[in-house]
Amino acid sequence: MKNVMRAGVIGAAAALALAACGQAPDEGGSTTAGGKSDFKGCVVSDSGGFNDKSFNESAYNGLLDAQKELGIQTAQAESKADDQYATNISNLQSQNCNIIVTVGFKLATATGDAAQKSPDTKFAIVDSPATDAKGKALDLDNVKSIQFDTAQAAFLAGYLAAGMTKTGVVGTFGGLQIPTVTVFMDGFADGVAKYNEVKGKSVKVEGWNKETQKGLFDGGDHPFDAGSGKSNADTLIDSKNADIILPVAGGAGVDALTAAKDAGDVSVIWVDSDGTLTNPDATSLIMTSVMKEISTAVDSVVTDTANGSFDNTPYVGTLENKGVGLAPYHDFASKIPQDLQDEVTQLQQDIISGKIVVQSDGSPKSGS
CATH class of the missing domain: 3.40.50.2300 (Response regulator)
Incomplete structure (x- = not known):
């Protein structure tokens, strides 16, 4: 993933600082930056929501960074409960998202199910691989896991x-x-x-x-x-x-x-x-x-996908990278x-x- 290393701690921290000043996203809302692209990047939170001051918020900020840099369209669905994951993913699919970022292990099965049913839609999942109903990790061409050591x-x-x-x-x-x-x-x-x-x-x-x-x-x-x-x-x-x-x-x-x-x-x-x-x-x-x-990694995956260079090789964040x-x-x-x-x-x-x-x-x- 060629863009992950381009921003260090200082750059990511600055992005978080700016994003922390913004308002919470509306559930299922959509934005665009100047109509520069018909590519659409989307994100689904787990039940912690986008204002958790943690991984959901960081993932959402990464999507916003990509939107600002590329002028892509975005949409998001904030989950209020665990039983909303599959529905929220489905709702974003109906909005023609090119890539859907799902945040957290709780969405692993819903992500796996949706990815298998929609092989033309790209997915990225934070902190987990996509899994089947029994929790077995799935190796799917259209799913990239974003994990961290x-x-x-x-x-x-x-x-x-x-x-x-x-x-x-x-x-x-x-x-x-x-x-x-x-x-x-x-x-x-x-x-x-x-x-x-x-x-x-x-x-x-x-x-x-x-x-x-x-x-x-x-x-x-x-x-x-x-x-x-x-x-x-x-x-x-x-x-x-x-x-x-x-x-x-x-x-x-x-x-x-x-x-x-x-x-x-x-x-x-x-x-x-x-x-x-x-x-x-x-x-x-x-x-x-x-x-x-997380924000840097999500930004990179969305950017790579928008540029036609998506791949399903898992990304693992380490001290070295x-x-x-x-x-x-x-x-x-x-x-x-x-x-x-x-x-x-x-x-x-x-x-x-x-x-x-x-x-x-x-x-x-x-x-x-």
Whole structure:
């Protein structure tokens, strides 16, 4: 995918900053930029919606970037519940979309079904391959998966958190126990373990045990919605004494911000997008973010498709191709010791070179 590497963290962050100022898209709405193209790119959110300040919003911003750059038409469907995915995809198909981007593993089966029925329509799915009804991954000529090995960037965040904790305890919780969530938690735990190995320390991770694959998850009917993570955030801070938290829970990450603010001496490491840009009122709480460059990847896939160069080779974002990474430290830049910052930078190079291999069962297979 030739365009994915053209924008780094700074460029993606700037795009997110601008997009965060816009209004939420109307469900099923359509826009065009000057009528320069009859190509139509479309996107379907999962039940978290396009204002989740996380992966849905980033994917939508990527489509908007392509629309601004190419003058293509766009349409979007915001899902309010899980039973709307197939209908929303079908509605966009009826609007003659050339490519439909579906966001999240929850849309995997609906994407697979639609792609098999409509081989002339191109699809891209974020954070999952398309699957059949039994959850088996499908290799379809008209579907490209966009996935991210976030364990690599989360490893850096874990090392950083271990170096910054004052209580000797850091914590994490997830929305659901699924690979795209636990891959963050595995990397985070390994990063803490690496710090302990290098420094002879014993920083503890609460909320996730990589060996047993057990930890704290929101569960419930809306596990990634704001409010569903409150109990876990409170538990990590009040009961476990964690002073740095990594919430891997979509919109429920705001519960960690609220709990951190109430505690007064707790910091948060955001995920997916640069949290200081999507949560500008919480910049003093967010140490950094484990970023997936979803908007850049979606922009590239849509652009490639519009230019006639779509292919179904999975895209896997890594530290090497800048598909994942740590966001700038922003307000924490002066608080994090320079030697710790330098160690994190070196660890990133060691992962890229292969000197350090970060492993997680949730990591996607290699792609483009």
